[in-house]
Amino acid sequence: MSDQALKRLNKYISDTGLCSRREADKLIEQNRVTINDQQPELGSKVGPDDSVKVDGKIIGAVANDKSDRVYIVYNKPIGITCTTERHVKGNIIDAIKHKNRIFPVGRLDKPSEGLIILTSDGDIVNKILRAENAHDKEYEVTVNQPISDRFIKRMERGVPILGTVTKPCTARATGRNTFTIILTQGLNRQIRRMCEFLGYEVTKLKRTRIMHLELDRLKPGQWRNLTDAELKKLHQSVKSSTKTSIKNIDRTNTQQGNRDKS
Known part of the structure; x- marks a missing residue:
């Protein structure tokens, strides 16, 4: 079998949405993973005919066309923390209660609200998060004092x-x-x-749009799957975007889960 038909074991596991590559490496080191009922080594590769198990349970490969991956938009309420760490009270994963393991794309801090994308597709997470890809995000902001023309010009x-x-x-x-x-x-x-530097305090912050995705009629706490048209446009929008390693996703969410990427 050619190397092109093989996939590194940690990527195979992470692509299923079970965990990140880093976590997959830990599972392998802890002898909790088998390939064809044999203990693998770090760096092992698997093919389409191999049987991969984690804790004795078979995990299937993801579809090449990503048809089995999850893409949703969520209207995050104030008080929800954008972390995948389940021990954190009010974490976004428990709030949504999705049956699949999903990652938030970026984050909104606990006092902020609004649109956030969640997905089981690690590749698209990284593409969207790269700042140099210039994917725009729109916010509605309320501050504690009247807004001047100077303030707007300085922000811009x-x-x-x-x-x-x-x-x-x-x-x-x-x-x-x-x-x-x-x-x-x-x-x-x-x-x-930015507001603080100019002498203003944000009293309310709401994200209303990420690229072409909008809140529409979603109420706080509600989520919906992306439509076929939205998903097609999303993949087109990030097609030429640079990727980073999926292992950064969980680490970022863990370390900065309650920080605002806005």
């Missing part, structure tokens, strides 16, 4: 936070204390930090 031009200057963005006042902003970046608690 860029603000020094976290040792850098934020990328130019689009912002528009929508009321005395409210504005919308469209970002292509994902710095830690970016909107809150």
Whole structure:
């Protein structure tokens, strides 16, 4: 069998949505994984005819066309933490109660609300999260004092936070204390930090859109599957995007699960 027909064992396991590659390596080291009822080594490869078991239970390979993968949009309420760590009270996985193992794409901090994508497709998670891919995200923001023209212009031009200057963005006042902003970046608690630098405090933050995906009529706490049209456009949008390793997903969610990528 050619190497092209083989897949590394940790990727085979992670692609099923069972765990990340890093976690799969731990399962292998703990002798909890078998290939054809034999104990494998780290770095082992499997083919389409091999039987892979974790804790004695067979796990099937994912479909090549990704037809068996999950893609949903969720209207995250205030108080829910975007982490896959089940011991964290109010974690997003327990809140959704999906039968498949899914990952949030990025995060919204606990006091924030709005649209977040969750999926079992690790490749697309990484493509969307890469800041250089310039996938825009739109937010509705309320602050603690009247918004000035200077404030809007400064937000659009860029603000020094976290040792850098934020990328130019689009912002528009929508009321005395409210504005919308469209970002292509994902710095830690970016909107809150930008406002704070300019002397404002965010009192409400809601994400309403990621690329072409919108909340529509979803109420806080509700989720829905992507439509076929939405999914097709999503794959087209990230087709040329650079990927990073899936092993970063769980580590990021664990370390920064309650931080705001907005």
